[in-house]
Amino acid sequence: MPRNQEVIRQWKLLHALESSRHGATIQGLADELDVTTRTIRRDLAALQEAGFPLFDERDEEGPVKWRLDGQVLKGLDTGFTLQEFCALYLSRNLLETVAATPFQHDLGLAFARLEKLLSPRMRQFLDRLPAVLTAKAGPRARTAADSAATVQKLLEATLHHRAATMRYHSVSSGGIKDYLVHPYKLAFAQGGIYLLAYVPAYRDVRTFAVDRIAGVSLEKQTFTPTERVGDDVFANSLGVNTGPAARVEIEFAPAVAPYVRARVWHTSQQLREGQDGTLVLAMDVCHDWALRSWILSWGRFSRVLTPAALADELRSDLQAASERYAQG
Template identity: 40%
Template sequence: MGRNAQLIRQWAILKQIETNRWTTILDMAGQHVVSTKTIRRDLAALMEAGFPLYDERYDGKVYWRLNEEYKGLPLASLSLSETAALYFSKKLVVNLAAPPFSNDIASAFKKIESALPERNIQFLDSLDAMISVRADAPKDLDHSKNTIRILMEAIGEEVRVKMQYYSVHSQQKKTYTIDPYRLMYFRGGLYLFARVEEYNQIRTFAVERIESIEKTRDEFEKPPDFSVESYLESAFGVVKEDPFDVEIIFNKDIAEYVRSRVWHPSQVVREIGGGRITMKMHVGGEFELGSWVLSFGPSATVVSPERLRRRVEAELGRALENYRTEVTVAPRKSKKVDSKKAAAAGARRS
């Protein structure tokens, strides 16, 4: 198993010792299904990382414990402004929290709040009322908690996964055997980057569209130089495609909004008169790029490439057809009420 599996196990061991002061090496070996020799190496690695673990003999057994004075995060060394910044950041962090970290995040912020004087808390609460965080149309991942848990385990243990996935592109369910590399939170959704065994290619999967999933016993080795950031360097969103040159004109009414944001690292913006701007990018992901352009309606015009221009034109044409066709909604049929039965029911109630 890879380094990730060791780290996950060592973190679980630390939590096990922290919550149960009567933990032996044999207990830990049984809990994590490894040898006692492996547990000893894990304990040594944790102590080398600075966690104050120690063993204590009682009634003929040796128990492992965490120094009770250890606070983990040295809150005392933080300034008030640093602690306040952490306190304010909880709105962002909790907003992005996903299993299996949500409970730990809530617990961590309670400890941060406990490090502040009551008067400071009251003051920060009054400022807190001035700041709100609203997620950008987040996906509902409540039903995917078990899927996320299995994926986290498989990524950490570096074992293959079999899953049934609903493809929006083909409108069909497909079964894949994959090497899960990494999860990524992007614009309100959680995405999986994995090598598909059948195609020997890395693909992107939306977690909420995974309908069933199971770990296998087959191990894989992730390329040591793989990173999602490098993989998506030229992508406009989360789908990697060969990059191409793009030019888009934005009208005056939307120019300032577009200019004020970094949509892609390669973007170059230039004034072209009349309050309009042109944006050039070298980017991949035609579907995502087209959807982005369409979101600006008549205020954005694709100059190049021609295939993207034609794609946006076709989508606008289909949208126009929706409004040229009269939409009628059939009225709901009212239920016929038998007057004799209704009268009898009324008599019974009275």
């Protein structure tokens, strides 16, 4: 049997033992995992050797039952079960997808402390599981690793409602602008950290990419938030836009319809099947660059039905792209 399947089976065995309040028999475990009793015995021995606190007990007339001592983590006073703790330890493989953010160092320290609560053999066993569970990091800001000090100041400003002045590289103007802002919230999305702040000069909440903040200083002046920023700050966008949502309908060709159908692209999405194998996806989202680039990523297999203005914009984009390719 492939090594990966063995690791996954043993992980399921740990879960089955911890979920059983009164213990589990070898035959019961074999039935639950659909393997032989010999395999269960071998896995129990392997887990015991790895340091997991497994023990067996027999009632006066009943069969031998196996249990998992969930109180092994006495050094972690959180109420975590062993299964929950192991899942948290394994999640480091997923959290590495936010590597190179200002939180990378703190995450490393936290997981180093968690590792100390595991025996060397338990760590060796758990370290095999990331081989069957992986995560790919998406694009991220190239300067994010240098933003730790900026993030710390912005967190302080957000928590204590302190006004801040900052120098910001504006993409629209191509230069550096100075802002007085009331920081409301920091959000991590699509590989970057964003500041949502009220700008008194604009009387509006604006979104700033932290990696484009050249400098920030906190003022003695405090503020009272006047605008509400929800928990899901980019709920209306496929990207990082806070604008209003509007209906869009996109028709996908039969060749890509199964791929579109298999995903939830937005919480508002609705699907409509066409008789010719096409698929129409309707969503209520911001008509921003994130939406346009997502539609364009499907190439000739997508077509905007409504609104007409968005269809015209994309038609112009495609024509301009075609002309660039024609230049050779």
